[in-house]
Amino acid sequence: MSKILLKGGRVVDPSQTLDGVRDVRLVDGIVAEVGADLDGSDDTRTVDCSGLVVTPGLIDVHVHLREPGEEHKETIESGARSAAAGGFTAVCAMPNTNPPIDDPAAVGYVAAQGRRAGAARVYPVGCISVGRAGERLALVGEMVEAGAVAITDDGNPVMDSGLMKLALQYAQTFGIPVADHPEDITLSARGHMNAGLMSTRLGLSGKPNASEDIHIVRDLLLAELTGGHIHLQHVSTRFGVESIRQAKARGVHVTAEASPHHLILTEEAVEGYRTDAKMNPPLRSPEDRAAVREGVADGTLDTIATDHAPHHYDEKEAAFADAPFGIVGLETALGLVLTHVVGEGVIDLPTMVERMSCHPARTFRLPGGSLASESAADVTVFDPIATWTVDPSAFVSKSRNTPFGGWKLKGRVRYTIVNGQVVFEQ
Amino acid sequence: MSEPITALGKDLIGLEPLTREQILSILDTAEPFKEISERRIKKVPVLRGKTIVNLFFEASTRTRVSFEFAEKRLSADTVNISSSGSSVVKGETLVDTARNLEAMRIDMVVIRHGASGAARFLAERIPSNVVNAGDGSHEHPTQALLDMLTIRDHLGDLEGLKVCIVGDVLHSRVARSNIYGLLKMGAEVGVCGPPTLVPRGFAELGCTVFTRVEDAIQWADALNVLRLQLERMQGGYVPSLREYNRIWGVSSERLERAPKDILILHPGPMNRGVEIDSDVADGPHSVILNQVTNGVAVRMAVLYLLAGGRPETAEAAKGGAGS
Numbered sequence: 001m002s003k004i005l006l007k008g009g010r011v012v013d014p015s016q017t018l019d020g021v022r023d024v025r026l027v028d029g030i031v032a033e034v035g036a037d038l039d040g041s042d043d044t045r046t047v048d049c050s051g052l053v054v055t056p057g058l059i060d061v062h063v064h065l066r067e068p069g070e071e072h073k074e075t076i077e078s079g080a081r082s083a084a085a086g087g088f089t090a091v092c093a094m095p096n097t098n099p100p101i102d103d104p105a106a107v108g109y110v111a112a113q114g115r116r117a118g119a120a121r122v123y124p125v126g127c128i129s130v131g132r133a134g135e136r137l138a139l140v141g142e143m144v145e146a147g148a149v150a151i152t153d154d155g156n157p158v159m160d161s162g163l164m165k166l167a168l169q170y171a172q173t174f175g176i177p178v179a180d181h182p183e184d185i186t187l188s189a190r191g192h193m194n195a196g197l198m199s200t201r202l203g204l205s206g207k208p209n210a211s212e213d214i215h216i217v218r219d220l221l222l223a224e225l226t227g228g229h230i231h232l233q234h235v236s237t238r239f240g241v242e243s244i245r246q247a248k249a250r251g252v253h254v255t256a257e258a259s260p261h262h263l264i265l266t267e268e269a270v271e272g273y274r275t276d277a278k279m280n281p282p283l284r285s286p287e288d289r290a291a292v293r294e295g296v297a298d299g300t301l302d303t304i305a306t307d308h309a310p311h312h313y314d315e316k317e318a319a320f321a322d323a324p325f326g327i328v329g330l331e332t333a334l335g336l337v338l339t340h341v342v343g344e345g346v347i348d349l350p351t352m353v354e355r356m357s358c359h360p361a362r363t364f365r366l367p368g369g370s371l372a373s374e375s376a377a378d379v380t381v382f383d384p385i386a387t388w389t390v391d392p393s394a395f396v397s398k399s400r401n402t403p404f405g406g407w408k409l410k411g412r413v414r415y416t417i418v419n420g421q422v423v424f425e426q
Numbered sequence: 427m428s429e430p431i432t433a434l435g436k437d438l439i440g441l442e443p444l445t446r447e448q449i450l451s452i453l454d455t456a457e458p459f460k461e462i463s464e465r466r467i468k469k470v471p472v473l474r475g476k477t478i479v480n481l482f483f484e485a486s487t488r489t490r491v492s493f494e495f496a497e498k499r500l501s502a503d504t505v506n507i508s509s510s511g512s513s514v515v516k517g518e519t520l521v522d523t524a525r526n527l528e529a530m531r532i533d534m535v536v537i538r539h540g541a542s543g544a545a546r547f548l549a550e551r552i553p554s555n556v557v558n559a560g561d562g563s564h565e566h567p568t569q570a571l572l573d574m575l576t577i578r579d580h581l582g583d584l585e586g587l588k589v590c591i592v593g594d595v596l597h598s599r600v601a602r603s604n605i606y607g608l609l610k611m612g613a614e615v616g617v618c619g620p621p622t623l624v625p626r627g628f629a630e631l632g633c634t635v636f637t638r639v640e641d642a643i644q645w646a647d648a649l650n651v652l653r654l655q656l657e658r659m660q661g662g663y664v665p666s667l668r669e670y671n672r673i674w675g676v677s678s679e680r681l682e683r684a685p686k687d688i689l690i691l692h693p694g695p696m697n698r699g700v701e702i703d704s705d706v707a708d709g710p711h712s713v714i715l716n717q718v719t720n721g722v723a724v725r726m727a728v729l730y731l732l733a734g735g736r737p738e739t740a741e742a743a744k745g746g747a748g749s
Contacts, residue, residue: 200627204562
């Protein structure tokens with residue numbers, strides 16, 4: 001029996017349109033009740049949450065945990081603990097590992113390593129295609145039986161439209177989304193940053209918005225054609241946001257992510273050849289950032305996901321064109337979103353919880369995302385006014401690659417509770 | 427370690443961060459240094475005791491030799507390290523190469539590298555002065571400085587002159603450095619070539635964009651003709667070298683239709699019969715070899731200024747008009 005009573009916090013749970021001071025009782029891995037002035041028995045751990053915010057556990061549907069194959073960057077264990085330290089109770093692990101997660105045994109391995117870590121829940125995502133080669137469908141059904149919650153060839157876009165159509169049809173059997181990294185690599189493969197004045201100045205080849213827009217539109221058309229569920233990853237362009245908005249309006253089954261970095265930074269961050277600002281899709285123009293913010297505000301982009309992409313410091317300590325794409329995000333996401341998205345009035349706190357917990361749970365059909373009774377006892381508790389400075393050397397993650405080092409953020413995780421157990425506290 | 431404040435700062439990475447006054451001071455400092463190369467004994471003790479490493483990760487003959495002459499004629503001790511092709515020597519990273527050189531207590535590094543930003547990367551990590559001898563498609567500041575010095579020698583003040591860069595502007599570090607430098611000096615800058623190699627974005631830098639070389643010739647006082655790399659054809663940017671010459675080649679026939687004589691520059695090495703015809707390259711308005719001569723003087727000026735020399739004492743530093 002494990003019993004936890006979270007006393008006197010501001011409970012923000014959009015799944016039951018709740019925003020008020022309440023107590024939350026967790027018993028044996030489920031939410032037992034939410035109410036005013038609940039009493040704890042002797043065997044209950046009572047946590048004083050006055051001044052703190054209590055929400056359904058945050059869920060990041062887009063992380064790279066690098067295991068198997070690149071354990072010098074991250075392991076499933078270090079990634080799951082990094083997630084817990086960032087307030088996430090669950091993450092979806094992308095399958096672009098070495099070897100890739102494209103069969104049920106590999107899916108089972110990721111799930112088992114996740115359970116062993118005993119931190120945030122780790123949900124495996126399987127490949128769309130065998131070997132991520134973009135040629136023929138992987139064993140989607142068997143991977144789902146082994147625990148895969150979605151399929152994607154993330155890291156590689158699916159260039160073959162015929163294969164994408166088959167995936168969107170086939171996945172409907174299992175009720176899972178097909179997630180795509182939308183990028184036409186014939187337009188962008190040699191690009192290292194956004195295509196524009198900045199790339200012209202720096203003498204770096206660029207990835208134009210069109211390379212992303214073309215695949216977003218293609219995927220939307222294929223979802224419309226098949227009735228399948230397309231989940232568009234890390235949308236970064238204004239035309240992309242508008243296209244998704246229109247598709248949602250005509251009833252296409254589409255969900256879509258924004259990343260904290262695309263909500264906060266622009267290509268200006270690349271100035272000086274900063275490899276910690278090199279990511280794919282690239283940081284784009286202020287107009288694109290404004291569109292991504294608008295998309296998150298009106299729900300066109302229904303999910304905030306980090307695209308947590310650890311890299312060893314040696315790999316980023318290189319000339320810009322030689323450095324890999326991606327930044328770590330799990331331990332900065334909540335503070336960044338609270339400070340620069342909620343704090344700047346783009347969305348309110350309940351909407352943030354919707355984008356970072358409720359909606360991801362619904363999209364990927366995961367436990368959590370709600371504090372209604374009988375829900376999984378996955379809870380995030382944070383201090384909304386505590387300020388802290390991002391210190392990459394203190395990250396729980398094995399990697400340090402972030403452009404946000406030294407940033408002062410407002411909003412700090414206090415407790416991360418998974419399945420009724422406190423897996424992180426500070 | 428405290429760094430002396432020089433007229434240029436610690437490094438010369440590009441012309442984009444420089445002021446008009448700094449560029450002018452390099453050009454003016456190069457003037458007295460020209461004469462050293464005309465002496466019977468081509469050596470002055472300006473950089474005696476300084477150690478300079480020429481670190482060339484890309485093949486180069488002209489630029490490396492020009493730097494080496496500049497260094498030796500100023501009495502510096504020089505070491506050349508060359509490695510063509512990859513961005514690393516025997517798997518060693520650029521940062522490790524830099525740290526190893528630094529551990530040998532050097533004063534300056536001249537770096538040529540295939541990656542944009544490599545010179546700045548090095549400059550941020552070592553206390554020695556760093557001179558960019560070309561980084562990827564980013565900048566090649568000494569080339570643009572010698573181009574500007576050569577134009578100034580022949581046409582006078584750069585203010586108000588119209589200079590058009592013709593060819594593969596997209597991939598060209600020479601083009602970017604010339605654009606930044608010339609615009610700061612008050613010149614008008616045109617860029618001309620097939621739109622695959624001169625995309626629209628260059629207008630945002632302040633250039634006039636020409637698609638037809640005939641239009642550029644009508645407009646310009648000087649043409650700076652860039653080498654068309656063979657790999658651009660392989661990359662599909664132009665269908666064939668023959669067609670490129672037919673449509674964008676600078677020929678005497680086209681130049682004869684210009685309203686005035688046009689100064690012809692080329693950073694070399696030339697593909698005769700591709701971007702430039704031989705009778706133009708060897709013709710009366712070509713200053714291509716003057717560029718090469720000026721290259722040594724400009725590089726002497728840059729090394730002198732980075733070593734802490736002042737523009738106004740350059741004449742005295744080199745010992746007047748010597749033997």
